[in-house]
Amino acid sequence: MTDPGQRPRRGQGELEALVLSALREADGPATAGWVQERLGGDLAYTTVITILTRLLGKGAVTRERVGRSFAWTPASDQAGLAARKMRKVLDAESDREAVLASFLTGLDPDDERLLRDLLDQAHGEGEG
Numbered sequence: 001m002t003d004p005g006q007r008p009r010r011g012q013g014e015l016e017a018l019v020l021s022a023l024r025e026a027d028g029p030a031t032a033g034w035v036q037e038r039l040g041g042d043l044a045y046t047t048v049i050t051i052l053t054r055l056l057g058k059g060a061v062t063r064e065r066v067g068r069s070f071a072w073t074p075a076s077d078q079a080g081l082a083a084r085k086m087r088k089v090l091d092a093e094s095d096r097e098a099v100l101a102s103f104l105t106g107l108d109p110d111d112e113r114l115l116r117d118l119l120d121q122a123h124g125e126g127e128g
Contacts, residue, residue: 015043019051020060020074020081029064029071059084 022038023030030038032048039048052072055061060081063070076084093099107115 015047015051016055016060019048019055020078023061023072023074024077026073029066029073031066031069031071033069035072 018039019035022035025038026034032045032052035052036043036045036048043051052061052063052070056063056072060075061072062075063072065071090096090099104112104115
């Protein structure tokens with residue numbers, strides 16, 4: 001049974017999103033302490049470090065040594081992270097054609113048109 005005064009536990013994905021959002025608000029590389037403060041101090045410093053280390057392993061952030069600690073920077077924007085997740089899912093499947101075909105059939109017409117336009121641009125077919 002949980003304590004009614006205790007906050008509900010947040011999932012790893014939610015915490016990662018919060019930390020990344022805080023990093024994006026920084027004017028440059030930020031320390032874990034800065035991220036912790038930015039999030040209102042709700043998370044322990046060690047929790048922030050753990051989340052940043054996991055994000056580093058996923059390629060979502062980079063870090064550079066500053067004195068005895070690290071300064072952290074988002075590796076890409078939200079769209080880049082979503083694209084990385086999509087590639088990871090696709091790479092994990094053995095039948096890539098079936099996965100892509102299923103993905104395409106699930107798109108609404110506007111998204112399908114946008115995807116076709118982007119593919120044309122990537123292959124130089126969209127140029128006059």
